[in-house]
Amino acid sequence: MSAPKPFKIEIADTVLDTIKRKVAAYEWHEMPEIAEGGDRWAYGADMAYIREFCDYWLSSYDWRKWEALLNSQPQFKATVDGQEIHFIHVKGSGSAPEPLLLTHGWPGSVLEFYDVIEPLAHPEKFGGNAEDGMDLVIPSLPGYGFSGKPKKPIGPKGTAALWDKLMRDVLGYKTYIAQGGDWGSVVTGYLGYEHGMDKNGGCKAIHINMNGLRPTVAPETEEEIAWTTAAGAALAMDGAYLQIQMTKPQTLSYAMMDSPVGAAAWIVEKFHSWSDRRNGKVPGHLENAFTKDAMLTDIMIYLATHTFNTATWFYRGYLEEGGASMAPGTKVEVPTGIAKFPQEAQAYCIGPRSYMEKGYNIVHWSEPERGGHFAAWETGKLFADDVMDFVKKIRADK
Amino acid sequence: MTHQIIPADPFTIRVSDAEIEDLKRRLQRTRFPNEPQGNEHWDYGTSLPYMERLVEKWRDDFDWRKAEENLNRFPQYRATLTDADGEDHEIHFIYEKGSSSDAVPLILTHGWPSTFREFLDVVEPLAHPERFGRSGPAFDVIVPSLIGYGFSSKPRIPIGPAAIADLWHRLMTEVLGYDTYAAQAGDWGSFVTSRLALQHAKSLRAIHLTMLPLRPFLKHESQPPVSEEESAWIKQMNAWWRQEEGYRSIQSTKPMALAFALVDSPAGLAGWLADKYYRLGDTDKTTTMDGMIARFPFETILTQLSIYWFSGTINSANTLYKAGPAERSALLKASEKVTVPTAYSEYPMDTLPITPRSWAERGYNIKRWRVMDKGGHFAAMEEPELFADDVRDAFAEML
Numbered sequence: 001m002s003a004p005k006p007f008k009i010e011i012a013d014t015v016l017d018t019i020k021r022k023v024a025a026y027e028w029h030e031m032p033e034i035a036e037g038g039d040r041w042a043y044g045a046d047m048a049y050i051r052e053f054c055d056y057w058l059s060s061y062d063w064r065k066w067e068a069l070l071n072s073q074p075q076f077k078a079t080v081d082g083q084e085i086h087f088i089h090v091k092g093s094g095s096a097p098e099p100l101l102l103t104h105g106w107p108g109s110v111l112e113f114y115d116v117i118e119p120l121a122h123p124e125k126f127g128g129n130a131e132d133g134m135d136l137v138i139p140s141l142p143g144y145g146f147s148g149k150p151k152k153p154i155g156p157k158g159t160a161a162l163w164d165k166l167m168r169d170v171l172g173y174k175t176y177i178a179q180g181g182d183w184g185s186v187v188t189g190y191l192g193y194e195h196g197m198d199k200n201g202g203c204k205a206i207h208i209n210m211n212g213l214r215p216t217v218a219p220e221t222e223e224e225i226a227w228t229t230a231a232g233a234a235l236a237m238d239g240a241y242l243q244i245q246m247t248k249p250q251t252l253s254y255a256m257m258d259s260p261v262g263a264a265a266w267i268v269e270k271f272h273s274w275s276d277r278r279n280g281k282v283p284g285h286l287e288n289a290f291t292k293d294a295m296l297t298d299i300m301i302y303l304a305t306h307t308f309n310t311a312t313w314f315y316r317g318y319l320e321e322g323g324a325s326m327a328p329g330t331k332v333e334v335p336t337g338i339a340k341f342p343q344e345a346q347a348y349c350i351g352p353r354s355y356m357e358k359g360y361n362i363v364h365w366s367e368p369e370r371g372g373h374f375a376a377w378e379t380g381k382l383f384a385d386d387v388m389d390f391v392k393k394i395r396a397d398k
Numbered sequence: 399m400t401h402q403i404i405p406a407d408p409f410t411i412r413v414s415d416a417e418i419e420d421l422k423r424r425l426q427r428t429r430f431p432n433e434p435q436g437n438e439h440w441d442y443g444t445s446l447p448y449m450e451r452l453v454e455k456w457r458d459d460f461d462w463r464k465a466e467e468n469l470n471r472f473p474q475y476r477a478t479l480t481d482a483d484g485e486d487h488e489i490h491f492i493y494e495k496g497s498s499s500d501a502v503p504l505i506l507t508h509g510w511p512s513t514f515r516e517f518l519d520v521v522e523p524l525a526h527p528e529r530f531g532r533s534g535p536a537f538d539v540i541v542p543s544l545i546g547y548g549f550s551s552k553p554r555i556p557i558g559p560a561a562i563a564d565l566w567h568r569l570m571t572e573v574l575g576y577d578t579y580a581a582q583a584g585d586w587g588s589f590v591t592s593r594l595a596l597q598h599a600k601s602l603r604a605i606h607l608t609m610l611p612l613r614p615f616l617k618h619e620s621q622p623p624v625s626e627e628e629s630a631w632i633k634q635m636n637a638w639w640r641q642e643e644g645y646r647s648i649q650s651t652k653p654m655a656l657a658f659a660l661v662d663s664p665a666g667l668a669g670w671l672a673d674k675y676y677r678l679g680d681t682d683k684t685t686t687m688d689g690m691i692a693r694f695p696f697e698t699i700l701t702q703l704s705i706y707w708f709s710g711t712i713n714s715a716n717t718l719y720k721a722g723p724a725e726r727s728a729l730l731k732a733s734e735k736v737t738v739p740t741a742y743s744e745y746p747m748d749t750l751p752i753t754p755r756s757w758a759e760r761g762y763n764i765k766r767w768r769v770m771d772k773g774g775h776f777a778a779m780e781e782p783e784l785f786a787d788d789v790r791d792a793f794a795e796m797l
Contacts, residue, residue, distance in 0.1 A: 018429075022662075029661050029710060031654055032717060033554040043720065044654025152434040153442075240651045244644030250443030251645070251673040253431035255659035255666020262659020262666065269655040309431035316434075316442065 004076035004170060007086060009067050009146060011304040016063055019260045019303050023054055026261045041272055045265040049286065053268065054261055056292045063304075066297040070110075073117060077146070078170045080162045084148030086140040087166070088113075092121040093133030098391055099173040100134045101163060101191075102376070105182020105210075106311055107267040109145050109301045110138050111294070112181075112377040119384035126381070132388060137167065137176075141183060143310030145301045150310065153249075155317030156183055156212070156324060160190035168202045175202050177394060179387055181209040181375055182348075183314060186324050189213025192360075193326060196334040205394045207337035207364070207387055209375045211350050215359030216328045223352045234346035238273055241266070245315035253309035263308050264299050271295055274373035276343035289378050326359055335397070337364035337390035339383070343372035363397075364390045404573045406475035409490060411466050411549065413708045418462055421664055421707060425457035428665040438686045444673045448687040452672065453665050455696045456703070465701040472521050476549070477573045479565050481557075489542050489569055490514070490549035494525045496536035501525070502603070502797060503576045504537040504789075505566060506778070509585020509609075510715055511671040513548045513705045515698075516779045517541045523786035530783075534790040535797070537580070542569065544586060546714030548705050556717040558725030559586065559611075563593035567601065577601065580797070582789055584608035584777065586718060592762075593727055595738040604739040604765070604796040606789050608777055610753060611728060614760035618732040627754045634751050642677065645670070649719035657713035667712055668703050675699060678747050678775035693780060730761050741766035741792035745773040745781075766792050 031047040040046035073088045088110055091097065100120065104112045117136060124130035140147040142154045142162070167176045175197060180188035185208040193213060195201025219228040235242075244252050256263045272286045280288030302308045318324060326332070338360065340350040350356060353365055366386050371379040430453075433446035472492045479487050492514060495501065504524065508516045517539075523530050524537045543550040545562050570579045580603050583591040588609040595602045596612075614621055624632070648656050660667045675681075675694050682689025706712050722728070740762040744753055758764050768788060773781035 018427075022427075026662055029657075029713065030552060031657075031713070032556055043717070044652035044656065045658065047654070047658075050658060149432065152436060237651055240644070240647035241655065243647040247641055247644045248443030248673060250431065250433060250437060250440075250446070251669060252443070252656075254444060254449060254669025255656075255663050257431040258429050258663035258666050259659040262656075262662050265658035266655050269652060306429070306431075313434060 002079040004078040004089070007075045007077045007146065008071050009075070011063065011067065015304055019300075020058065022260050023057055026054060041269070045269040045272070050261070050265050050268065053264065053292060053295075057296055061293060061296050063297075063300055066293065066300070069114070073114070075146075078166065080165045080170060083142050083150060083154070083162055085142070085162065085166060086146035088117070088136065088138040089171070090117055090121045090136040092135045093124055093130040095131065097133055097135040098395060099167065099171075099176035100136055100387070100391065101167060101176050101178045102136060102138045103163070103178070103180035103184030103187045104141065105180070105184045106314060107270055107298070107302070108182060108374060108377065109298050110140055111298050111301065112374055113138050115380035116376050116384040116387070119381055120387065123388065128388070132392060134391065137171065139163065139166065141187075141311070141314060143313050144307055145305055149307065150313070153313035153317035153320060155314060155319075155321040156186035157190050157194070157321045158317065159187045160195060163187060163191060164195040164201050164203065173202065175204045177205045177207070177391055178203055179207040180212075182373065183212070185210035186212030186318070189324070189332060192332040192334045192336060196332070198333045203334060205335040205337070206332065207339065207390045209339045209341055209350070210344060210348050210373070211356070213324045213326060213332070213359070215331060216325045217358045219355060221352070221354055224355045227351050227355070231347045231349070238345065238347055241270065242315060245312040246319045247316070249309065249312040249316050252312065256308045257306065260303050263303060267299050267302070268295060271374075274345040275378055276341070276370050276372035278343065279370070289372065294377070331358065332360045334361065335363040335394055336360040337366075337393075338362055339366045339368060339375065339386045341368055341371035341375045341379070343370075344375075345373050348373065364393055404477055404479065404568075406477035406573050409474045409476045409549065410470050411474070413462065413466065417708055421704075422457055424664050425453055428453055428663070430665070439683055440673065440676055444669045444676070445686050448672065448690060449665065449669055451687065452668055452696065452699070456664070456668070456700050460696065460700045460704075462704055465697065465704065469515065469518065469701070477569060479568050479573075481561070481565065485554055486551070487545055487553065487565055488551035489545070489565065491540055491542035491569065492521060493574070494521050494539045496525045496538045497528055498536045501536040501538045502793060503540065503570060503574065503579035504793070505540040505542065505570060505579060505581045507542065507566070507581070507583040507587030507590050508544065508547075509583070509587045510718065511674050511702070511706070512585065512776060512779075513702055514541045514543045515702055515705060516776055519782035520778045520786040520789070523783070524789065527790060532787065532790065534794045540570070540574065542566065544590070544715070544718070546718060547711055548709050552711060552714040556714070556721035558718070558721040558727060559589040560593045560597065560725050560727040562590045563597055566590060566594055567598045571601065578603050580604050580606070580793055582606040584775065586722070589722065589728070592736055595736045595740070596734070599738055602738040604741070604793060605736075606741040606743070606792045608743055608745055610742060610758050610762065612736065612761045613729050615730050615732045615734070620733050621760060625754070625756060628757050631751050631754050631757065638748070638750055645674070646719055649716040650723055651720070653713060653716045653720055656716065660712045661710060664703070664707050667707060671703060671706070672699070675776070680746055680772055680774035680780055693774075698779065736762045739763055739765040739796045741768075741796060743768040743770055743788050743792070745770045745775065745777045747774050765796050
């Protein structure tokens with residue numbers, strides 16, 4: 001355990017130059033022919049889009065501008081159980097701000113939460129009440145971005161144990177609320193399941209926007225069975241990245257660590273598969289969900305820190321921990337808020353409420369009108385409002 | 399004999415100096431990943447120390463010109479066949495005529511992540527057994543590159559093994575002028591060859607396989623119930639696949655999520671493919687790399703990798719995994735069966751149990767059954783002498 005040290009992101013010019021040189025040297029190739037009007041992403045990433053994306057990367061994208069934005073929030077590093085953890089720590093406006101721990105997933109980063117920092121920490125700037133402002137802790141997962149690289153894979157269960165120590169032992173919070181999507185939802189689920197106040201941990205409530213840690217119960221109702229079947233089919237089409245990252249991350253990594261365009265395509269394909277792209281100038285276009293700048297900044301965090309490999313280890317860590325299922329007959333007892341965003345990828349989405357009740361003590365259930373897998377990043381204020389509503393409920397029930 | 403109606407042009411592999419230099423430059427600036435503790439036996443995937451050594455060899459020692467000369471030592475051709483949709487496919491193949499006038503035409507088909515190089519060391523023993531002190535039949539040896547692989551063309555729209563089988567039949571009959579022929583294969587090649595035997599049974603004299611890709615239609619009344627032995631085997635296979643199927647999952651669903659990196663990074667290509675050689679070859683897996691190097695000398699594996707790299711075919715090769723299932727040609731229809739006499743030789747591979755013969759007989763007319771005691775998934779390359787003798791003996795028995 002170590003006291004937090006202030007941290008600023010400063011990527012060396014040589015690192016940026018090497019990435020740019022490789023992107024510039026990329027030799028474009030063929031892809032299977034797609035009929036007029038057909039799905040250009042049917043085989044994975046659309047080459048025409050990746051090419052346009054890389055042209056923008058070289059001609060218009062400015063990492064330094066985004067690095068400054070990332071550095072505009074106070075960041076720290078602390079070592080917990082030998083694992084170096086990078087985190088953003090923002091003090092809220094309230095006189096007794098509620099500590100809120102926000103956890104990202106793959107292929108995301110702390111960037112996902114930047115647009116919700118102000119609304120959650122300083123609601124008075126958005127027409128809310130300063131007293132509702134929260135203290136925010138936003139860590140990078142082990143092996144991700146600016147956190148240290150573990151010597152061997154660590155998964156969500158192990159990470160939850162680190163997070164509880166980070167919040168209580170390093171930052172001195174007695175209790176806290178946790179929120180997460182993607183891997184963040186699994187880590188958050190474990191915080192509620194294993195580090196809840198009922199288990200002598202510090203986690204007093206959780207809010208999740210993905211079905212991560214799952215109860216060990218078979219689907220019962222027609223609705224539950226239909227959801228499980230659809231999720232299985234979606235996973236067969238979309239789950240290959242998970243399969244390879246969970247079993248043989250090293251086999252994939254030689255290519256992804258050496259080719260910035262390759263890593264970008266691998267990640268952009270997921271942005272495309274999992275986001276809410278419905279509404280915009282061109283319905284279905286990826287940039288209805290994210291700007292190129294936002295996607296590039298997230299990708300650059302993986303590239304500049306050379307963490308593509310160790311980030312995929314998280315999947316293997318999950319496998320080594322035995323997956324993420326609750327023991328039969330048990331559930332998360334701390335109060336739970338669940339936000340079911342409409343375009344959350346089918347395979348990972350929140351199940352019917354009747355099913356989720358079997359695993360969680362649900363006190364808040366919302367179905368926002370838009371947003372996908374990267375809810376905080378995609379919807380900003382909409383996400384922040386839902387989390388704020390949940391936190392207010394928890395505080396009122398005290 | 400039918401008349402030759404489609405010409406084949408002589409072909410020689412010649413990679414430009416600029417491409418060789420470009421490859422070395424890319425290898426020079428490889429950015430390697432780190433490796434988790436505990437990867438001595440490749441449990442997390444391709445070994446870092448092995449990869450560092452492989453990339454160094456590829457960059458500093460490997461002589462492509464020498465490898466190229468070796469690949470060019472048998473006559474090669476390219477023939478263009480137009481399919482039913484009007485697409486032209488250029489098929490690259492080795493064509494070595496056998497020593498005797500009644501030599502049996504034999505088409506040998508490779509799989510993934512291999513190339514026609516897999517059969518290079520068995521061409522001569524099969525075409526000219528007398529040069530090796532063997533007395534069995536001589537073969538006219540035909541070794542094509544799969545569509546989308548090596549020096550064959552890349553399809554505009556991916557095609558699967560049933561479609562490739564039709565092209566192979568036309569290659570053998572319309573280009574080379576044979577009425578009947580024999581076929582041998584493993585991996586994807588065994589899929590193409592099985593389809594060839596189903597779709598062109600009258601022209602196939604016999605086939606020899608080292609993998610059995612067609613699945614029986616178990617629900618049909620002609621199928622006996624699954625035996626205890628079969629059920630145990632299926633269970634073990636499924637468990638093995640759960641650990642190994644990552645590459646297949648991504649290639650069969652989103653090959654274009656992977657392709658951008660593999661065509662950009664020769665080290666990445668090597669990392670992706672080397673894992674399969676280690677796992678599927680008859681490698682000594684108690685060592686990190688000595689067993690791998692002993693089984694697949696650098697020159698051999700680097701020739702394979704270089705063919706993928708220089709031909710730029712890794713994406714079109716991987717996409718066969720998407721085209722194959724899309725064709726729905728693996729599951730035999732009710733009562734459908736390969737009637738062509740079939741020899742099966744199983745080479746030991748990883749920890750996989752031996753296929754029950756009863757399972758094979760559900761889908762194939764098995765005439766000869768061998769369990770080999772050495773050599774893995776790339777048998778023709780790993781144990782060329784053993785492989786050539788076995789293939790020769792098998793056809794001598796069946797023809």
